[in-house]
Amino acid sequence: MKLRFTALATLVLLAVMTLPLAAQDLASFEKRVTVKTLPNGLTVLILRRPEAPVFSFFTLVDAGSAQDPLSQTGLAHMMEHMAFKGTPDIGTTNYAEEKIALAKVEQTYAAYEAERVKRVGRDPQKLEQLKKEWQDAIAAADKFVIKNQFGEIVESHGGVGMNAGTSYDDTSYMYSMPSNMIELWAAIESDRFANPVMREFYKERNVVMEERRMRTDSNPTGRLIEQFLGTAFAANPYHRPTVGYASDLQSFSATDALEFFHRYYESSNMVIALVGDLDPAQVMPIVEKYFAQLPAKPKPEEVTTVEPPQNSVREVKMRDQAQPIYVEGYHRPSYLDPDDAVYDAITDIMSNGRTSRMFRSLVRDQKIAAAAAGFSGFPGTKYAHLFAFYGVPLPGHTNQEMQKAIQEQIAKLKSQDVTDDELQMFKTRTKADLIRGLASNEGLAQQLAIYQTRYGDWRELFRYLDKVDKVTKTDIRRVANKAFQDNNRTIGSIETVMDPAAAGRGTN
Amino acid sequence: MRTQKSLFVQILFSFVLLAAGLGTAQPIPWNKLTFPPLPAFHPQQPTRIQLANGMVIFLQPDHELPLISVTARIRGGSISEPASKVGLVGLYGEVWRTGGSKTKTGDQMDDFLEARAAKVETGDGSDSTTISLNCLKADFEPVFDMYLDLLRNPEFRGDKLELAKQQMYTGIARRNDEVSSIVGRVSADLAYGKDNPYARDEEYATVFAVQREDLLSWHQQYVYPNNIILGISGDFDPTTMEAKLRQTFDSWPKGPPTKDPDIKFTPPKPGYYLVQKTDVNQSTVSMLDLGILRNNPDYFAVSVMNEIFGGGFSSRLFNNVRSAKGLAYSVGGGVGTSFSHPGMTNIEMQTKSDTTVVGIQALYEEIDKMQQRAPDVDELKRAKDQILNSFIFRFDSPGKVLREKMAYEFYHYPLDFLEHYRSEIDKVTADQVTQVARKYIQKEKLSVLVVGNDAEFDKPLSGLGPVTKVDISIPPPPKALMEQMGQQGPGGQN
DSSP: OOOOOOHHHHHHHHHHHTOOOGGGSHHHHHHHEEEEEOTTSOEEEEEEOTTSSEEEEEEEESOOGGGOOTTOTTHHHHHHHHTTSOOSSSSBSOHHHHHHHHHHHHHHHHHHHHHHTOSSOOOHHHHHHHHHHHHHHHHHHHTTBOTTHHHHHHHHTTOEEEEEEEOSSOEEEEEEEEGGGHHHHHHHHHHHHHSOOOTTHHHHHHHHHHHHIIIIITOHHHHHHHHHHHHHOSSSGGGSOTTOOHHHHTTOOHHHHHHHHHHHOOGGGEEEEEEESOOHHHHHHHHHHHHTTSOOOOOOOOOOOOOOOOOSOEEEEEEESSOOEEEEEEEEOOTTSTTHHHHHHHHHHHHSGGGSHHIIIIIIISOOEEEEEEEEEESOSSSSEEEEEEEEEOTTOOHHHHHHHHHHHHHHHHHSOOOHHHHHHHHHHHHHHHHHHTTOHHHHHHHHHHHHHHHSOTTHHHHHHHHHHHOOHHHHHHHHHHHOOGGGEEEEEEEEOOOTTTSOOOOO | OHHHHHHHHHHHHHHHHHHHHTTSOOOOOGGGOOOOOOOOOOOOOOEEEEOTTSOEEEEEEOOSSSEEEEEEEEEOOGGGSOGGGTTHHHHHHHHHHHTOBSSSOHHHHHHHHHHTTOEEEEEEOSSEEEEEEEEEGGGHHHHHHHHHHHHHOBOOOHHHHHHHHHHHHHHHHTTTTSHHHHHHHHHHHHHHOTTSTTTOOOOHHHHHTOOHHHHHHHHHHHOSGGGEEEEEEESSOHHHHHHHHHHHHTTSOOOOOOOOOOOOOOOOOOEEEEEEOTTOSEEEEEEEEEOEETTSTTHHHHHHHHHHHHSSTTSHIIIIIIIITOOOSSEEEEOOEESSSOOEEEEEEEEEGGGHHHHHHHHHHHHHHHHHSOOOHHHHHHHHHHHHHTGGGGSSSHHHHHHHHHHHHHTTOOTTHHHHHHHHHHHOOHHHHHHHHHHHOOGGGOEEEEEEOGGGOSSOGGGTSOEEEOOOOOOOOOHHHHHHHOTTTTOOOO
16 A cells, blocks of 8 residues: 655654754654544544644545446445535525425436336336436426536635545545634535535546546557456455446446445544644634534445455457557556555566666666556555556557566566665665655645554554554565566557557547 | 344334433534534745746645655746747756766766655646755755755756656556546647647647757756746754755845746637547546636636535535536536636536437536526525635645645735635625636637537437547657657557
8 A cells, every 4th residue: 555654754853864954753643633433424634734724634435336226337436526516505496396396307317217117018108208308307407506616615715626536446625724723624625525415426437537538538558557457356345437338327326326425434433634734722623513413324334355265367459549658567456455565666676766676677677668667556456456566668669569678677576586676775765755745734634534544543554654664575585476466467558550440439 | 043133133222222321412413503613723934035047945844744846946937938848847847857967967866865764856837846855864964965966067967858758658648548547638638729838739740849958958048046936844943954955045146037928818719629539438528618827807706616516525526427417427627717827617427328419518508507596695605615614624734734835826826826725715696606607618610529429329419519539549649759650650559
């Protein structure tokens, strides 16, 4: 799990380098972090950082596209989009009437969809009629909508960096505001997750289709990644695209999204971290006052399917109107594996900067690649995932040369110890990166929320450094030998084909 | 079964909550809330020093973390490179660092710096180059020595120039793979003109033509104290640091003055421009024109107009083209502004192939509305609030304040430019917003670029007006380079 790590790191680094810096010691950092789990199960962290009268927050919902139900890929991401559509108090001119109109939309859509998916006996005329009823219902519901009022409230009160993200592992929401807006923040953010309204759902589905066309269908690397993950994983949900398959995106309903919401957006499944010019003594009661309205429900069920051992080389060769690229991935266990820090050491030694092995061998010395690296955490970290290597060949060089050179580097890692300097560089850089990560409210909020979610205790970001310090050269060889085996490999590549008729492309 | 159980638990808990909720303060709806004023905030201003040799130094101490960073911005960038050697400054910005100094190779520097998790990097831009440093306070002395060595005695070793050229060739070979890269390049070509220094592209031939001597002579021509603005921020004592920097730079003699080239900006040729790409199912539409300079008196009205028209999550383009019509995931834009030359006005969207023309018409509709209908009181207020309430984020860290001041110094803007900004935004009227919309976004003057699969468009583009097909095929490498690349050449062309 490669994240950026903070405070204790500073302490350790300071001890190592004998830099006196009282303000950054662990005790002071712990004093500045207040953690509270509300009766409904929601965990809130507040870190005081009074550099300027502003704050940032990061809300992490411990559910991502890995939680998408069968035949509803893209639903977690769709829900993320819907979290900007408002509530009964935000985004409507008359919720009482809109609610009835939205129920009609769902009812007519269900009827249309039931006809549309009929394998036998579908009546085209009836389908047209049902579609019209559904579209009319949408138009009727639309009359009540105040467009993007949620975003407008945030932005007109000085909010910046408003965004959200869905990964395989989780869904996150973030922005920053002037610190005098903390109660407004609490009011709208709690409302957003207590009372979401699925308005404009089917238009937003089209927006997400455009996002899919942009990121995947119309982008050669996007096309390759979708095919590659679909091949590398068979059982774990990592084999499906986060954005969703086009047919699923054109099928699931607002009712499905709301069901997903009620199952996974549970207070006990969410962590909120706030960092900035905030006094916890004043702010925590405000947060409690507003977020108490989130219902308490048990944590949703975990994914229990474990990706079985691969036991065979797999390969995806894309013939495409794009220049060549080569990638190969190896399964590794989740971030909770005791060797997690060893994988990070391998990533650092293989890929970090101009001293890294991949750069020096493929780019500098062999002069066959424009870029080359190996990295962990693909496409997520929560479940067993991939350690992947890639090479971007220089003009006139081939994917076969990338493969050979990458496998030589892997063989070297397996057969010889890394040097003392390499290992030390990894440890020093990890510690320094921690310090650099302390300089922003946004970054700190993100780390606190992630560590609290992933380990149940934000202090774990301290303990990671102990694990880094314990990594040995023997560990690196052992883990490389364990992970980088032929039968555990999936290969992906783009081979250039300039004839449009013979090349791959996105679907409509 | 599972669902029923969790529903039951939910009901149970909601009763518990209800009971617990009695007697606690009730949440207030968002629109009934009042806010305390933001506490007075006077961000620390950097100290400005000008040495006798013309070098300007800004010192911005910041003791939060044990780090120090330095950035020197040096006048002269790619707009000043010869047309036959486009790419020269890009190569310079890379090889300045990787090529090392007279006494240390770039690789030796890498080993030294990485062992300390320190960075010394060089970079390039259209009007300047940079050399920067970031390290732990404890390592400052040796890292700064290396920084100075690179600043004064770069070697531009040939092997690293060759490596940088190879990477640039790769970029050229791959520049038509992704739509975003095509759009970025062709948009600039259309807005500024293909040969304008702000738009022209590196080609195999122009990169191949660059020699080590070009980098050395560039350095000789531009890197003088009177061309440098240096900013330092982080955990240092300002008095000691000032003395150290004076001692370091005072003896560096002034160099000859340099001047940016005079560049003529002519408005783009209106019409439709098509780049055909068969492996996509989505079109990118970019409506282009020349924008304005930031010292234009209309700058403030333009800022408000941009916010209303195409900025952020509640702009008209976002509301109407994305949310209401579901035509795009990515849509936005406005009048471009830059410090030293006209910015690029760009209204851009991506929409599926079979709504390409519908999408263009939707953008036109918004342009028309912007010109015909002045924003109402609420819309104007919201836009101003967005700008004014988020103003604090322009100076919420000492580093941001420093960067802002360095930019004003570089472009000869008043150092208190930001201080007037608030009141100027406040003064903008609804009429002014309409006026600048009419003045700077005129449908009939726009160059409209479409990158997409025209066989699948909803209607032919030619129904809208004359269409020029843009050829983006990559000029082949010169013969000598082709031989160097071997039999295969740079791969397929598209």
